[in-house]
Amino acid sequence: MADSAFFCPLSHEGVLAVRGADAAKFLQGQLTCNLNYLNDTHASLGARCTQKGRMQSSFRIVLQGDGVLLAMASELLEPQLADLKKYAVFSKSKLTDESAAWARFGLADADQALASLGLELPAETDSVARHEELLAIRVSPGRAELWGPAAQADTLRSQLAATLAEGDLNAWLLGQIRAGLGQVMAQTRELFIPQMLNLQAVGGVSFKKGCYTGQEIVARMQYLGKLKRRLYRLSLDGTALPEPGTPLFAPSHTSAIGEVVIAARADEGIELLAVLQAEAADSGDVHLGTLEGPGLMLLDLPYRLDRDREIQR
Numbered sequence: 623m624a625d626s627a628f629f630c631p632l633s634h635e636g637v638l639a640v641r642g643a644d645a646a647k648f649l650q651g652q653l654t655c656n657l658n659y660l661n662d663t664h665a666s667l668g669a670r671c672t673q674k675g676r677m678q679s680s681f682r683i684v685l686q687g688d689g690v691l692l693a694m695a696s697e698l699l700e701p702q703l704a705d706l707k708k709y710a711v712f713s714k715s716k717l718t719d720e721s722a723a724w725a726r727f728g729l730a731d732a733d734q735a736l737a738s739l740g741l742e743l744p745a746e747t748d749s750v751a752r753h754e755e756l757l758a759i760r761v762s763p764g765r766a767e768l769w770g771p772a773a774q775a776d777t778l779r780s781q782l783a784a785t786l787a788e789g790d791l792n793a794w795l796l797g798q799i800r801a802g803l804g805q806v807m808a809q810t811r812e813l814f815i816p817q818m819l820n821l822q823a824v825g826g827v828s829f830k831k832g833c834y835t836g837q838e839i840v841a842r843m844q845y846l847g848k849l850k851r852r853l854y855r856l857s858l859d860g861t862a863l864p865e866p867g868t869p870l871f872a873p874s875h876t877s878a879i880g881e882v883v884i885a886a887r888a889d890e891g892i893e894l895l896a897v898l899q900a901e902a903a904d905s906g907d908v909h910l911g912t913l914e915g916p917g918l919m920l921l922d923l924p925y926r927l928d929r930d931r932e933i934q935r
Contacts, residue, residue, distance in 0.1 A: 627731040628789035629782045632767065636699040636721035638681075640706075641689030644714040649690065652706060652835055653683070654816055656828035656935070660685050665748050665759045667826035668692075669806070669816050670702060675839025676812040678702055680805050680819065680826070682767070684750060684759060691720065693767075697808035725775035727768045727782060728794040729758075735785050736766060739778075748825060762801035762924075796886040799893050802923040804853050804883045809867035813881065817843050818897045820853040822932045823925055829933045844933060851899050852927070853883065856908070856918040858892040864910055871913045872902040879908070893921070 640649055646657045655668030665684040669677045679702045681694040694702065699719055707717050729735065736743050740753035749760045755774070759767045770778050782788075798805070804819035815836075816827050822844065829844060843849060858864070863885045869878035880898035896918075902908060909915040 628787045629729045630789045632726040635693045636696040638692040639720040642715035645689040648713040648715045654827045656831040671836030675815045675836040677806045729766045792886050807866040828935050855921040871909045
């Protein structure tokens with residue numbers, strides 16, 4: 623299914639809205655991404671970090687109306703909302719949970735279906751197309767999100783079903799894994815710094831924007847540190863999906879050398895993204911859960927890490 627055209631509801635995520643005259647200014651000092659890069663035709667990935675640079679959430683952010691919308695794992699929305707509100711008290715911005723206001727669908731190889739809705743979406747990742755109350759975001763090559771008012775959910779679903787097969791969330795997550803896009807889940811909250819999820823390689827970290835919460839740690843890692851743990855794509859035999867945060871082990875180490883980020887079933891076995899110690903990953907001998915657990919095989923990511931290019935953002 624991940625290799626054919628389909629659509630599915632994005633039921634695993636919620637939408638945090640930040641609206642008002644100071645919305646962008648407020649968030650510029652809170653998030654890893656550069657709000658100045660957002661416009662009506664461009665969205666971004668991003669993260670909100672603690673002072674120690676650990677990610678409380680990761681999200682896709684897009685301009686809408688008098689503010690911005692952030693789509694993130696549903697379980698993270700309430701704690702993230704509570705944390706951000708502590709810093710917004712002196713800002714002319716209002717933070718709310720708008721999950722119930724939006725119908726969101728993931729689409730694979732479905733540009734014609736988007737065009738039938740009046741959305742001519744460019745191929746470039748993070749591009750945005752808008753038509754009336756609808757918007758579409760290119761999240762990776764061949765994959766897009768469709769957003770519309772919740773009141774239009776049934777109509778949009780029927781329109782999509784007229785030309786596309788309806789897939790399941792697993793198929794969507796498999797495409798995300800193959801695109802190398804990690805995501806913070808409830809089980810991995812405050813576990814990773816952005817570079818551990820390769821967020822700087824996919825446009826989710828700006829090193830030119832100035833200060834934000836956790837910026838000192840993130841910048842120091844990029845300019846002075848040697849990244850010892852980063853995101854890898856792997857495969858695993860079997861059908862039982864490992865949960866985010868499941869530890870990984872290698873014979874060369876006495877303790878865990880990484881954690882599962884997200885996983886999905888493929889045609890044969892399971893594919894997943896995991897944060898691993900580079901040294902252990904290079905050994906090619908990685909096991910799930912325990913040293914005696916199932917072995918994993920490294921797969922390629924569709925991008926490469928390039929420090930010089932990354933710091934230009």
